[in-house]
Amino acid sequence: MKVVNQISELRGEISRARQAGRSVGLVPTMGALHNGHLSLIEEAAHRNDFIVVSIFVNPTQFNDPSDLERYPRDLDADLQILGQQTADIVFAPDVKEMYPEKDKRNFDLSPLDKVMEGKFRPGHFKGVAQIVTKLFDAVTPDRAYFGQKDFQQLAIIRKIAGQSEQEIEIIGCPIIREPDGLAMSSRNVLLTPDQRKAAPLIYQTLVEAKKRQSSYSPVEITEWVTGTINAHPLMQVEYFEIVDEQELMPVTEWGLHVNKVGCIAVHLGRVRLIDNVYFD
Ligand code: PAF
Numbered sequence: 001m002k003v004v005n006q007i008s009e010l011r012g013e014i015s016r017a018r019q020a021g022r023s024v025g026l027v028p029t030m031g032a033l034h035n036g037h038l039s040l041i042e043e044a045a046h047r048n049d050f051i052v053v054s055i056f057v058n059p060t061q062f063n064d065p066s067d068l069e070r071y072p073r074d075l076d077a078d079l080q081i082l083g084q085q086t087a088d089i090v091f092a093p094d095v096k097e098m099y100p101e102k103d104k105r106n107f108d109l110s111p112l113d114k115v116m117e118g119k120f121r122p123g124h125f126k127g128v129a130q131i132v133t134k135l136f137d138a139v140t141p142d143r144a145y146f147g148q149k150d151f152q153q154l155a156i157i158r159k160i161a162g163q164s165e166q167e168i169e170i171i172g173c174p175i176i177r178e179p180d181g182l183a184m185s186s187r188n189v190l191l192t193p194d195q196r197k198a199a200p201l202i203y204q205t206l207v208e209a210k211k212r213q214s215s216y217s218p219v220e221i222t223e224w225v226t227g228t229i230n231a232h233p234l235m236q237v238e239y240f241e242i243v244d245e246q247e248l249m250p251v252t253e254w255g256l257h258v259n260k261v262g263c264i265a266v267h268l269g270r271v272r273l274i275d276n277v278y279f280d
Pocket of ligand 1: 028029030056058061128131132150153
């Protein structure tokens with residue numbers, strides 16, 4: 001495993017791999033690696049000969065400067081974890097390398113960026129699009145791997161890849177959970193012990209909501225989920241929406257859409273967690 005900080009060096013490594021006839025898989029991350037990331041790398045290793053893992057806390061996707069400041073960073077620990085994985089290259093650039101000048105590009109992500117995360121984190125998906133297109137350009141992967149926990153991000157990245165001249169297969173990988181059901185996230189380490197104890201209520205409520213689906217409308221389920229989580233003194237729901245998988249449009253009747261996903265964002269103090277489940 002080689003650690004590379006510069007795009008020019010990364011391109012050299014990729015070009016050598018290509019000359020050797022190797023396919024390239026990219027796993028973009030912001031570090032603070034956990035088993036969710038490792039599952040992406042494992043998945044990438046099944047179908048690619050040469051694996052690039054990027055570690056870069058992308059400032060342009062943080063709409064809240066204090067969130068950027070607090071975001072967990074520990075490159076040494078990440079490299080230690082990656083040493084036991086099948087990554088060939090760890091690409092860990094600094095901000096100057098990725099943004100030598102202000103990125104003024106805009107992206108047509110509508111309507112996917114108008115709902116849920118897009119409503120509450122203005123500019124977030126523009127920042128994601130900026131960094132992901134830069135990574136795609138630098139790595140030119142055959143396939144790129146993203147977790148389904150960031151469901152809206154995945155839909156948006158599929159759209160970006162569809163608009164690109166590069167042919168990149170976007171692979172969405174299942175959410176990996178702690179034994180108590182909490183979706184793995186780099187932000188989980190920021191939870192206080194009390195918040196961590198409370199956090200599994202998010203997934204438990206989503207699972208219970210699925211069980212209630214046959215007896216209640218999407219609106220009733222939405223009210224129930226929001227009310228149940230908000231009843232906990234440490235938790236505040238930012239949104240819970242049941243949307244159609246493709247367009248992320250609100251589901252008003254179960255029968256009108258084939259694939260329906262309930263997406264949630266919850267604040268526990270200053271930590272914001274997201275999760276989702278498919279409905280039948
Ligand atoms: O999901 C993430 O960790 C980030 O949004 C990504 C895709 C690595 C872009 O910075």
